[in-house]
Amino acid sequence: MVTYCPAMVDTDQVFRALADPSRRFLLDLLFQRSGRTLGELERELDMTRFGVMKHLRVLENAGLVVTRRSGREKLHFLNAVPIREIHNRWIDKYTAHQVSALLDLKSSLESKTWSAKKRA
Template sequence: MPEEHSENHIFRALADPSRRLLLDLLFEDDGRTLTELCDYLNMTRHGVMKHLNILEEAGLITTQKNGREKLHYLNPVPITQIHDRWVSKFSKAWTSGLNRLMSRDKNMVPLKVANLAAFLFYRYKFLSRVEDKNLYRLPKRTRT
């Protein structure tokens, strides 16, 4: 399977909130059965099975038969690869930008840097069209 094809599978699998919830549940307590996972989702057992199959095809979870039960385990390798390939290179730019900004102004107090970081975070979340914009509030600005 080509690298891009597997990345597309991973991104498609992560696009659904129900599948992300399943991954969160497996992160909290690995090795859950289908019945245990169904308790957390408001859908039929068949619907949860479909979501688990998509996660398994993307390589995000693995399964193991234990008698009559099938245990589901989180596979962190694909998410780590996605992080290394896509997230880390962009976070390096943000970090180096903040470092350059701080090195330019030696008198910059940490509060200003915190306000700047909060502003950049808020701006990023706003541009990402966060549903609940009240969740990310900027700290009150202090005059200096």
């Protein structure tokens, strides 16, 4: 019998977890480098350890973060599956191409602006 699967998530918990900027920043940190401890993450936020712990639990309950204990440390990893499910909910194959093209255009414009700034 399967005891855990990264694709098993509660939709509502996922969206509520993503609603907070601190939690999104935690996901950014784990996207950058997974397998961090609570203390390590705490140092990056302007908040007490308890606040960070609370946020991490919300993320874990939502399935956006999975954890593994190692001695007295708890390692946190990013799980991207719920993110992909959000995408699949409101973007079908037909509109996906248009949207991607628009965003590519946008980022290309932004990089031009950026290099213009850099030169200035």
